[in-house]
Amino acid sequence: MGVFFWPVLIFWVAGAVYSLRLGYLILADAGVAWVLGAIVATLALVWGYVRVGLRQFRYRQEILPFEIEWFFLLNRYALLAYVFALGAYAQAFFGADWDAVVFVVAASASFGSLVGCFLSKAFIDKQGIARKQIVGSAGAKPRETGIGHDRD
Numbered sequence: 001m002g003v004f005f006w007p008v009l010i011f012w013v014a015g016a017v018y019s020l021r022l023g024y025l026i027l028a029d030a031g032v033a034w035v036l037g038a039i040v041a042t043l044a045l046v047w048g049y050v051r052v053g054l055r056q057f058r059y060r061q062e063i064l065p066f067e068i069e070w071f072f073l074l075n076r077y078a079l080l081a082y083v084f085a086l087g088a089y090a091q092a093f094f095g096a097d098w099d100a101v102v103f104v105v106a107a108s109a110s111f112g113s114l115v116g117c118f119l120s121k122a123f124i125d126k127q128g129i130a131r132k133q134i135v136g137s138a139g140a141k142p143r144e145t146g147i148g149h150d151r152d
Helices: 002-027 032-055 067-073 076-090 096-127
Strands: none
Touching (some): 076 096
């Protein structure tokens, strides 16, 4: 699982670091109101994204291993929003007036994915959700094949 999990996690960590750099470049010359507005908007979007994402798993009794983590790390809408935001910034598609919005979208997608991934364990423990055992995984009991056993 780590062969697939770690590269995606590293992608979002790199995306978050790049979003911070992007925010610094965009907001370095902006006033305090613009900077605070961008930070508040980013935090609000991250909070909303994580809350709505975790809400989908609230009433589940049992989930697959890493199901919530994969939901956040491989969310196609977050990935598309991040890629389009970076593309819009690279091509200067919206102009300098909209660069703060580009930063908010990129930072919200990257940090939302990371926060959702890292808070999933606490959410699972709080909700009392069990993780399914996958046959053949470490610690799982081997399946009985019925060979050598009397069948009634």
